[in-house]
Amino acid sequence: MNALDLFITFFKIGAFTLGGGYAMIPLIEREVVDKRKWIGREEFLDLVAVAQASPGPIAVNTAVFVGYKLMGIKGVIFSGLGSVLPSFIIIVLIAAVFTEIKNSPTIEKIFLGIRPVVAGMIFASVFRLGKSAKINRISIIFVLLVAVSIWIFKITPIYIILLSIIVGSLRYLTRGNKI
Template sequence: MKKLLTMFWSFFKIGAFTFGGGYAMIPLIQGEVVDNKKWISKEDFLDILVISQSFPGALAVNTSIFIGYKIGGVIGAIMALLGTVLPSFMTILLIAAFFMEFRNYHYVDLAFKGISAAVPMLILIAVVSLSKSVEKNYINIIIILVTVFLISILNIHPVIVILIAGLYGYLYYRKKVE
């Protein structure tokens, strides 16, 4: 039970102090569950992240559910989920109640501008950190380049690209296993 409460508190802190959505939370989740607490390995974290991206819903929520389940089963998944979403839920309730009164304040506006400027850097840190776990070979480099091309140049929806990459990975690695 102590581990479950510790896990809840860890995800609660991450949820409370992360702005910018799921991708901005990834380096914090990784730092807490892989580096600090050592609940899972970096390889397991990367696998969970890939699975979480392929499920509908928010990335950080999916990731916390899978990590919670791996650590503490169904109860762990629920505790991690609650820890992740409660801070946002409570913040939204407070903002909904008081936002219109404070939104036009100059200093509040400046704070939001500062936060929005930091979010892309948090996402970049997540990309750099996770890229260290990806095997460096010509197939993976080609997949990365094709993915960037398909999404950036041809404007193909990322879900379609993920499905294509998953199908390719299944077909390619299935042959290697057989």
């Protein structure tokens, strides 16, 4: 593996994924865990968790963390550029012709057709990550409480993330470990 392999892998994922970060996660997993075996599944799950809790788009964060794990700062640069450049190029091209196509019924129908596919990819990502996260009854209850807190009670996710960090740290420390 070299920096160019890292760049091409993330460029390809970024270029051929619709729907944003969460839709990219299963493709990143397939490439770096299953196909190339650059990192293990457990470690990938940990990287995704950190990427999700970090500011910024989850797919770019995941790419950057994978790049750092594999090649340090050089990996960050190549994986980060690989994941961001396709979107940048596409946005520049769309911006150049957007005023001409923005009210096109064909374009609206295309996007209506893409939405269910994106939703399915996100669901598949959540399901696949959930399977490798060693889910138990307590985890399921926790997931439901978080979903209800955000959806019904409109609690900002940042408070839930901060609370999770505190609870996880306290649990870790009460088991005799040191941070």
